[in-house]
Amino acid sequence: MAQNTNILDYFNLFWFAVLPYVALFTFLLVTIQRYTRRGFTYSSLSSQFLENKIHFWGLVPFHYGILTILFGHLLGFLIPRQVLLWNSDPLRLHILEVTAFIGGIFTLVGLVNIVIRRLVDPRAKVVTSTADWVVLSILLFQIGTGLFVAIFNSWGSSWFAASITPYFWSLLAFSPDIAFVTPMPMLVKLHIISAYFLILLFPFTRLVHVLVIPNPYLWRKPQLVRWYWDRKKIRTPGFKAKRK
């Protein structure tokens, strides 16, 4: 009996104290390496050009759904106190939970459409790689478990802020306290583990497009001009173009 507990401890230690670091550091190092060395591969890799009908029903609900969900998780992580305070009123708690759940449904519907699209359309199939299927499978698992957690372990916004957030902060402080997660139900554990896998695979897959959201775009002037001459120097006698 004691031995069994021991093995379980090791399991927990591996999944919740080792894997997150492996995932996080792989994510950081490989992402930076890929951006600097193989920047060309950073792209949305859109296939809308090849299949333009189901695309809308997949991509739009999925992205808006998952943005809502991720934002919710981020709030629980960054401002747990305020979230708990907000949830102290049952009505507000319900509003938050229902919003999150609708976001989850949107994400799921979108993702299912995305999967169907890539299975059904011969052109979309051409540009679907093994890595894409791995990502889609994990995402499907991730969203599936997420929705089940929302149904069977309700009021997640509260218990996330109360127990998961401290665990994440303990990870970031390099003193992982897995006591917060070990008592969690299996579904929640699976949800967390598959999230780590997503982070781990992130830099190796098309997921990197998340990092290249248009940033300076909203503030820049509409027209861009690049000069290869130095316009000031080129008029001075004896100027030679700089070697690139």
Add this chain to the structure above:
Amino acid sequence: MVFHLDKCIGCHTCSIACKNIWTDRKGTEYMWWNNVETKPGTGYPTRWEDQDKYQGGWEKRNGKLGLRSTGKGRVVFNLFHNPHQPGLDDYYEPWTYKYEDLFNAPEGNDQPTARPISMVTGKHIDIEAGPNWDDDLSGSPVYAENDPNLSALSPEQRAQLSAIERLVFFYFPRICNHCLNPACVASCPSGALYKRGEDGVVLIDQKRCRGWRSCVAACPYKKSYYNWNTGKSEKCILCFPRIETGQAPACFHSCVGRIRYLGVLLYDADRIDEIAGRPDNELVDAHRELIVDPNDPAIIKAARENGIQDDVIRSAQKSPVYKFVKEWKIALPPHIEFRTLPMLFYVPPMLPVMSSFDGKTVKNMTEGLFPDFDKARAPIEYLGKLFGAGNNSKVRYVLKKQMAIRTYRRAVTVGDVEMEHAEHMLREADCTVAEAEAIYKLTSLCTFEDRFVIPPAHREEAIEMTADPLEYKQSVGFGFKEEVKRGL
């Protein structure tokens, strides 16, 4: 850039030259950075001129110039699904043939055939469309009938246009216009598109492009294309590696009809916004106003202050484009109502206007000095829609001048027309004898050096020039030699 449509024979040599150099890679099979359309016709991609469908270019809203569908707010909102992006079927599905079947087919009673296979999926397809499916008015009830420019015509005019004995068409070769107010550049969320200061070539930085496809939707001429294999957009680069070494771009160089002219135009970049916002009927003149005189000492001084090389200014003074566009005013921008201020100008074609066949005899329709352009086989409204933003007087001016020059040259060489009559026509057409001679020379007797006046690029030390471009043919193209691999 000037394309002289009267000289275009529709041979597609330009398209092939471009295709063989730039778009023979996977993912670019469907792209024709240079294509030749038959007009009236729907073009490539189908009905590209119809901005109700594609929502490209600029428009004036409440007195302010804005992108029709690719403004910042809408691009961000539509980031996950670009509602106005053409799909593969709006172009065509590229194909090849399974030639090995001709050799490998087992012996039988029938001839083996090479069936078409898609270059996207590799599967058999039934070919339904191609990049020039309506070439020479083929299938015009299906294609030419749908030409968006025909909306300018009355039903009678439309019926006349398709009557077999009045059939008329011309060719319309198209490349990227390298606009002064490019909608593609303005719409790019990644800031990957830019205009080169030195020569005005509009390019997409392949390393910065993230494949949001805004440029594809924004370009009203549909001259930015999405490479479905690399997940990046690509467009005509005006063969900049050739330009930088003093050679004409491949499509210009290979042009059989010698319709293409390339030269420097100096312009006042500060006025672009104001000019692009003028009312439709003023746009052609306003665009001309923007282009400044390279012989004016004040302009030369200003150009120097702005870091323009002396040899570029000298080149601008010899520019054949300047003559066509500004001095002679016989080259017009295509669809300037899209307000991107294209830098490719067309000399509208002199379609058969002089006579009509009434069943028995050929009737001369000329009354007075000039034939009645408004009764021409190709209605002037059609050309006016294409080249004058609806301002037919601009097209009429060009046709009149060309007509007068023809008559004048006929008086000179054949002599069956009175010279006095010809000179009268020239005066009516706002043209002098000297100008007529100059236009005649640059149109008919032009040499390579007359047509292409390309200034030195001053990139003598650029890295690309030491590399052999053919070494990477069909793989990564020119420039940075990174393996073209989808990001998994």
